[in-house]
Amino acid sequence: MNKDTQPIGFDVLFNPALNKGTAFTEEERDKYKLRGLLPPRVTDPDVQLHRALENMRRKYYDIERYIFLSALQSRNERLYYRAIMEHIEEIMPLIYTPTVGQACKEFAAIFRQPKGIYITAEDRGNVRSILANWLEQDVRVIVVTDGERILGLGDLGANGMGIPIGKLALYVACAGIHPHQCLPIMLDVGTNNEELLNDPLYLGINQHRLTGDEYDSLIDEFIQAAQDAYPKALIQFEDFLTPNAYRLLNKYRDQILCFNDDIQGTAAVALAGVYASIRISDLNFSGLRIMFLGAGSAATGIADLITYALQQEGLSAAEARQRLWFVDIAGLVVKNRNDLMQHNLPYAHDHPPADFITAIKQLKPHILIGATGFPGTFTQEVVELMAEINDRPALFALSNPTSRAECTAQQAYEWTNGQAIFTSGSPFAEVVLKGKTFKPGQGNNVYIFPGIGLGSIMSGASRISEDMFLVAAQKLASLVSEERLSEGAIYPPISDIRSVSLDIATAVAEKSVEQNLACLPESIDLKQAIANYMYDPRY
């Protein structure tokens, strides 16, 4: 297609951003020389959407629905995003977790069309020229992974590309980032997954992972090249192995516009849950005692942001941490244990060793946050004990997928006689108990990262500060209606995600202005400007 001339004919039909398929009007069929290239009847866009949804629903397995939707994205982008936006509850689990996990595992088998850029271990020294092959100039959001810790599935190498693709589809659908401004990137540094290396269908490079200086220099070259090519782009690190995730975040967070969703997005969505839960329990934030079951990266990231939030209320870091307790597989995290990891040390308090139950009895937490990956650890005894100590015990069973939750929604409500404030990492259906319906909300990162991304790029922020995550969490908690709270939900309905993202983006952008991190004309109505920008897929 010649760039200077208006595309016509198949150049229109095979361009997913321009294609409307059978919905092209009579006038458009003349204008773009489509006569004869399409079935003659013009389809109403609503009917076209209905047809696409019916086709999708007819598939037997969710992975087939994923493949169908992926093909739709490659064929007719606007129809794809309209389908997601208008049916977000149905489609999000198909384009993201849990289906995307299977899609990554089967990436090579279901691969049809490339989406995004692959930079490999062999490309050191040439990353700039590879980025130059991407024809879009105005990239604003990059999601990048090296595929080493894909969801709970471990090292999937280049198959992990499904994650940046899925995350960016959510950026578009949930926050209205324009599709052409999104760039999924796979840093294929190899894989240590022998099964993949021995699989002739595997599409990544056939070598073990780069490590040490070689790994760091490739990442560094990528960051520099991306900065040069797309100076306004936000870089989101996704599904890196925890030590790399922390190391890269700490290295780049004060240099470039970037964040890590696994660490910071998770923390903000959990903190929002804490804020919303005290709207129900009527407790004071700075007086809360919170106990974590599991002392890994998710729980520690949450605790770090809560510490920061408590510091903003006037507590010292030490005072803040004193309110946060961890229990891991070996019991209460206390000072005299000699098996603790570096990230546990700030939360290892002066206290005798104790098992989980004893720790709850002694420390009387208001909120239990489970991030163990180990199902059933909020036992009946634990939950009943929490209800003895608290009028409204808050139970966050964050482990994914649903089968790994620390307890189910049904158990939480049943064992507390309906008093529990429950949320989970994966969705649970409504629970009816003694005639009352409870609608447990899901602590999904999708409430946070699209708004963080939208707010930061719209304000021209140079960095993403901890305060931007803090205001995102506060704003999210404030958006839960009284009616939702009375039903036990501590997050807004996912169907409100566009307006939630707009509000969070506005708060994030305002914070970046306040912190002199923004680059904006003086007098601008931020909310209006952001709303005006947001992508609308309707024809």
Ligand code: NAD
């Ligand atoms: P991790 O491996 O870093 O940490 C797991 C921790 O749990 C370790 O400290 C381990 O000692 C502890 N643990 C394991 N079994 C235990 C048991 N029976 N009793 C007490 N402690 C136990 O894992 P992570 O990255 O922190 O993730 C943990 C879970 O959190 C995962 O299931 C993940 O899906 C979930 N998660 C949820 C969200 C969300 O809801 N938005 C976000 C991120 C992670």
